[in-house]
Amino acid sequence: GEDVEQSLFLSVREGDSSVINCTYTDSSSTYLYWYKQEPGAGLQLLTYIFSNMDMKQDQRLTVLLNKKDKHLSLRIADTQTGDSAIYFCAFSGAGNNRKLIWGLGTSLAVNP
Amino acid sequence: DAGVIQSPRHEVTEMGQEVTLRCKPISGHNSLFWYRQTMMRGLELLIYFNNNVPIDDSGMPEDRFSAKMPNASFSTLKIQPSEPRDSAVYFCASSLDTGELFFGEGSRLTVL
Numbered sequence: 001g002e003d004v005e006q007s008l009f010l011s012v013r014e015g016d017s018s019v020i021n022c023t024y025t026d027s028s029s030t031y032l033y034w035y036k037q038e039p040g041a042g043l044q045l046l047t048y049i050f051s052n053m054d055m056k057q058d059q060r061l062t063v064l065l066n067k068k069d070k071h072l073s074l075r076i077a078d079t080q081t082g083d084s085a086i087y088f089c090a091f092s093g094a095g096n097n098r099k100l101i102w103g104l105g106t107s108l109a110v111n112p
Numbered sequence: 113d114a115g116v117i118q119s120p121r122h123e124v125t126e127m128g129q130e131v132t133l134r135c136k137p138i139s140g141h142n143s144l145f146w147y148r149q150t151m152m153r154g155l156e157l158l159i160y161f162n163n164n165v166p167i168d169d170s171g172m173p174e175d176r177f178s179a180k181m182p183n184a185s186f187s188t189l190k191i192q193p194s195e196p197r198d199s200a201v202y203f204c205a206s207s208l209d210t211g212e213l214f215f216g217e218g219s220r221l222t223v224l
Binding site for chain 2: 031033035040041042043044045048088090092098099100102103104105
């Protein structure tokens with residue numbers, strides 16, 4: 001079945017770049033997403049990429065998609081303490097934009 | 113817009129009691145989702161509705177769980193009887209038929 005894997009923890013120093021990785025099994029997804037969950041809050045869409053793109057940049061965020069290896073990454077430049085959160089990758093299941101398949105989330109800790 | 117509104121934010125109850133969680137989606141959104149989040153299993157989709165109709169309830173754990181959406185602005189998730197293993201954060205999310213889900217702040221349930 002469809003599966004999404006993420007490493008559970010990442011720790012970086014303030015000002016460094018963070019790279020959060022995700023691998024998936026379903027190659028038929030149209031959209032791949034990154035969501036952010038701050039402590040005690042719901043998830044919030046951070047960015048997304050179409051499956052026909054290799055890269056998307058949005059201010060400090062860069063999303064890279066390697067379709068051959070089924071690998072998605074999120075790079076956060078100049079990481080700040082406010083970026084400390086759990087980051088989830090998700091993708092839409094085959095033919096269904098409503099039902100997302102979720103990773104377990106990567107907890108990012110930013111140390112001053 | 114006030115966003116997705118969930119209540120209660122916190123509930124502590126005893127095993128065997130009935131629990132009702134409530135959700136008001138964003139006005140105009142036509143899809144509504146109930147998720148459960150735990151440390152062990154991450155984010156699990158329980159059920160989702162489209163235009164108030166349940167589309168996929170394959171994630172509902174067992175008959176103790178039920179969900180309704182009597183109109184476009186209200187949904188409930190009911191657990192009867194509750195058990196300690198139901199302790200989790202329950203999220204409601206809504207969307208306009210895309211993968212951009214808008215989450216509520218969650219209802220943290222503790223069953224003693």
